[in-house]
Amino acid sequence: MGGGQNLSAGITLAFHSYKGGTGKTTVITNLAANLAMMGKRVCLLDFDLYAPSLTTYFQKNPETYLNSFLAGEAEISEVLVDLSPELKLNGKLLIGFSSPKKEDIHEIEIDHDMKWQYKALKRVIAAKKELFSKYKIDYLLIDTSPGIRYWAINALAIADVLFLMMKLNEMDIAGTKKMIDEIYETLTKFGSEYFVILNKVPGALPIHEIHNNKQIITEIENQIGIKIIESIPCFCEIQFNKHEFLTTIKKPNHAFSERVRSIAEKITEMEYNAQGE
C-alpha cells in the first residue's frame, strides 16, 4: 500500500469522482461511521471546499470551519467536531466541516494566490501528522471536490489510498478513464493506490443480480484499467430521502449498509496486509 511510512500511524483515504452526484459524500460519511462503529478512530475532513455538504448532511453549524484553519486563523483542534458520543459509536468519529457560505467558497476559489495555497497545503500536511500522532487516528477520510480542481488534486496528493466513485453510465466511465490517464497514473509513481467504487448501479429487479454481475464489472475493469473494489446498487429510499442520514447506523441491515461494511472490511484488510508485508 502507498505511503508505507504512514501505515503504523494510520491511513489517509481520499474519495474522489469525475463529476458530482455519484454519491461520494453518502458513501464516505457512512463508511466513516461504519469504521467508527467497528471501534476505529476516524477523522473525516470535508475538502469539497467548492461545494461543501457535510454541514447539511450532519445538520451541524460549527463555530470554526476548515476554511479558517487553511487561512491560518484556527488550529485543527478548533475545527474538529466529535460526533462519537452523539452517535454512540464504539470508536471515534471526528469531523472537520468546511464552510457552505458563499463568500468563503468564493474566497477559496478565486481570492487566494499560489503562495497562500501552498501555505494552506503545508498546514494540511502538518495537521495530518498531528491527527495521527496526537489524536491517534486510524483512518483519515477526505471528501474531495469532483473533477480536476486545485483542492481536489491537493487532497489526492495527501492521501495514500484513493477511491474513485463512479456511476454506471458512459459519460462517467469515459470521464473516469480520462482522469485515470491524466491524474491517477502520476500518483501511482509516488506509491499511491487507487480503486473504483461503482455506486447507484441501476438495473431491473432483483437488483442484487444486476449489481453483482461479475461480467459487467470485469468489462468495466478492463475498460478503465483498474480494480473495482465494490459495487453498490441504486437505492431510491436513500437517494431521494428528504433528509438522508447515516443509513449504516439507522438501518444496519439494509443492503446499502452491507455494501459499506464490505468496503470497511476491505480497507481494514488492506491495512492488515500492508502491515504484514
Add this chain to the structure above:
Amino acid sequence: MNRRKLASVTLLNLGALSWFFVFNNFLEDIFQVLTPNVLNWGSYIGNSLFFGAIIFWSITISFISNRINRRKLLFTSIILGIFSTILLGLLEGTFFASITSFLMGSSLGLGLPSSMSLVSDCTVFDNRGRISGIILLSTFIVGFVFMLLTQILNPNIDTLGFTDVWGFILLLVVLRSISLFGLIMEKCDNHPIALTKTRLKISTYKDFFVYLCIFLLFGIASGLAWNLIPNKFQPQVDFGSSIRFILIAIFGVLAGILADKFGRKQPIMVGLGALGIGFLMLGFDMSETSVIMYMILSGITWGSFFVVFLAIPGDLSLPNSREKFYALGYILPLFGQFILATIPAETLISFGLTTNQIAIILGVCLFLAIYPLQRSKETLTESKKQERKMKEHLEKVKKLVEEETDN
C-alpha cells in the same frame, strides 16, 4: 512512455535523417566525382533523381502503408539504403550514378513516412515536441560527428577521384545501418488502431493545409537564400554548415520544450524571426561575418521548424492517416527547396536583381508566412496545457507531501 520503443524510434529516424543530411551536404560534390564527363549536369541529374524518388515513393507509400507490414517496409528501406550507398562506390558514370541516386532516394521515400509516424505513435500531445527535439538532437549530433569525420577523411571530396570516395561511402553505410538497431530493438509492426476505419474531419485537412503553406513559404525562403550567397563565401558556408548541425540539434530540443509548454506556433515564430534577422544581415552587408551569422540563425530556424515538422502531422492525424500527413509535411518544403536550390545565384542576379533586393523578396516570403500562421490552429490546446499544468502541480504537491512527512 515505453523507453525501449522510444529508443527504437530514435534510432530508426536518426539513421535515415542523418544519412540524408550528411549525404545531401556533399550531394553535388559526390555526383561531380562520379560523373566527371558531364560537369554540372551530373549533380543536376543526381539531384533530380534522388529527390524525385523520395517524393514519388513517399506519396506512393503514404497511400498504401496501412496494407503493408511496417517492419518489412522499414527493413527494405534500410537495406536498400545500405545497398545503394555501396553501389555509389562501385559504379562510375552518368547512367549508373543516376540509378544509384534513384535507389538512394527510393530508400528514403520508402521508409521515412513510417519512421516519422512511429514518433507520433509512441508520443502524446504534451511530450511530442520534446521527443521530436530529442530525435533531432541525436540526429544532428551524429550528423555533425560524421560530417567532421568526412572532412577529416576526404578534405576536398570534389577534387578526389572515383576510387577515393570509399571513406565517405563507408561512413554513409555506417550511418544508414544505425536504423537497423531500431528494428532489432522493437517489432515496429503496424499500430492496431491503424487498421480501423476512423475518418478525419475535413477541417483537420484544412488545418494541416494551413501549416503546409507555412512550411512551403519557409522552404522557398530558405532555399532561395542559398542562392543569395555568392560562391566566394564557400569556405564560410562550409564552416557554417557544421556549426548549423550543432545549432539545429540544440534548438531542436529547446523548440521541443517550447512547443510542449506554450504551443506549436511558438517555435515557428522564433524560427521566422531568426530567419528574418539572417536575411536582414545578408541584405544589409554581404560579408564573411554576415554569412556565418546567417548560417547560425538558419540553424536556429531549422531546429525550430523541424520540431514542428515532426509534431504537427502527429497532432492532426489519426494512426491510419499518419504516413500521408508526414509525407505531405516534408515533401512540399523539400520539393520547393530542391527546385530553388538548383537555381544558381547568377539566375536571380541575371534578372537584374541585386542581393539587397533578393533579401527583400525573402523577407516578403517570411512576412507572407505570418498570414497562414495567424490562421493556423494551435494543436496544443488550452485544455492540454491545463492538463499538463495540473500534472506538474500534482507532482510538486506530492513531493511537498513526502518532504513534509519525512521532516
